[in-house]
Amino acid sequence: MGIYEKGFENPSPIQEESIPIALTGSDILARAKNGTGKTAAFCIPALEKIDQDKNVIQVVILVPTRELALQTSQVCKELGKHLKIQVMVTTGGTSLKDDIMRLYQPVHLLVGTPGRILDLAKKGICVLNDCSMLVMDEADKLLSPEFQPSIEQLIHFVPANRQILLFSATFPVTVKEFKDKYLQKPYVVNLMDELTLKGITQYYAFVEERQKVHCLNTLFSKLQINQSIIFCNSVNRVELLAKKITELGYSCFYIHAKMLQDHRNRVFHDFRNGACRNLVCTDLFTRGIDIQAVNVVINFDFPKNAETYLHRVGRSGRFGHLGLAVNLITYDDRFNLFRIEQELGTEIKQIPPQIDQAVYCR
Structure with missing residues (x-):
């Protein structure tokens, strides 16, 4: 009923491949970009496998940012x-005391x-002895030097079996090393052709x-x-x-990394x-943020690399959306x-005087 009420009718390719395998208890290494439905690909089997009569933590989902943690929960x-x-849901930058009470x-x-x-586990407050499933979303990010030591320590708190x-858009060497060390005969799902x-x-x-601001003003009036x-x-x-x-008379929020967390x-x-x-923002906001109503993304400043471009632009046309x-x-x-056109094998055309609404409005 939960799946149905969320408006999911048919599974996306990543869901179709991952869910049955996850339910068998196998480790999974899935390569999929944002917008392919990967959150549900691990949330559905996780919820399915939890025994609600046992009051213990049975699943831990690790993500690299607070925004993504809130969204996933x-x-x-x-x-x-x-x-x-x-x-x-628990992330840094919030009250430790509240988490302990919870x-x-x-x-x-x-x-x-x-x-x-990790902090809560070390303090003995977050007990992971019965955690049978560990999910790592945006694993490439989680295995960067910033997070990897914490992850490796955390693994020692969960049972050996x-x-x-593991869900990741890119597979740097660190992901491979981690897979070889911690995953047992993982089932590999690769949906990188599912370009968002x-x-x-x-x-x-x-x-x-x-001319940029003037150009933006024109876009606002035409689109x-x-x-x-x-x-x-x-x-x-x-x-x-x-x-x-705001001065031009449009409603506008902004978000960036130097803002306080609860404000963000x-x-x-x-x-x-x-x-x-x-919403005006920096690249802080590009990973895995899914807002269905967004139908236009504007790069006021063009990004430096293809991956950033993909993460930014991949926002607007999520799974099945224009x-x-x-x-x-x-x-x-x-x-x-x-x-970036070459690397992503895509075509970015010169903007025409009129844009057909059918291409981006449902």
Whole structure:
């Protein structure tokens, strides 16, 4: 009922491949990009395998950012709405005391960032002796130097016969080393051809730096924007642009890494609930953020590499959704534009005077 109420009718390819394997108890190494439905690919089997009569933590889902932790726990709660499964989310930057109090009550499924969960495990408050499933989402990020030591320590707190599910968009060497060391005969799912640029119409507009705001204003007046995310390459530019957009008379939020965490959470939550039409942000926001209503992504500053481009633009045309990406390109960006097109095997066309609404509005 939870799956049905969430509006899922047919499984996406990653769900179709992962869910049955996860239910058998095998380790999984899945390579899939954002927007292919991977959150549900591990949340559904996780919820299915939890025994709600046992008041112990049975599943831990590790993610690299607080935003993703909140979003993932929300998906677990929605999918498990008709089960008596207790979901808890814990991340750094929030009150440790509240988490400790919460862990005195039953928790079946714990979603969080590695540092905080390790902290609670070391203190003996978060007991993982009965945790039979460990999920790592955005594993490439989790196995970067920032997180890897915490992850390796955490693994010693879970039973030896645990099941590990690894989901990652890219497979750097660290992921391979981790797989060889900790996964037992993992089932490999590779859906990298499921490019999330599918359904997204991409355009570029050749502008001078000083014309960018004027160009953005024109886009706002011409496009049928449901919600948009606008990317800048620095914190400073995010704030300046947000101010400009507000002065032009459009509703606008902004979010960046130097903001306080609960402020960030509030902005994210309000934008997601449709309180505002436009969100200006840095790349902090690009991994795994899924807001169905976003139909336009604008690169106010063009990104430096293909992966960032994909993560940014992959926002707007999520699994089965249409979207539009508009890139403001200066003279200095022209080589990057060409290179990113080559690397992603995609075409970014020059923006026409009129854009057909059918390509990005449902």
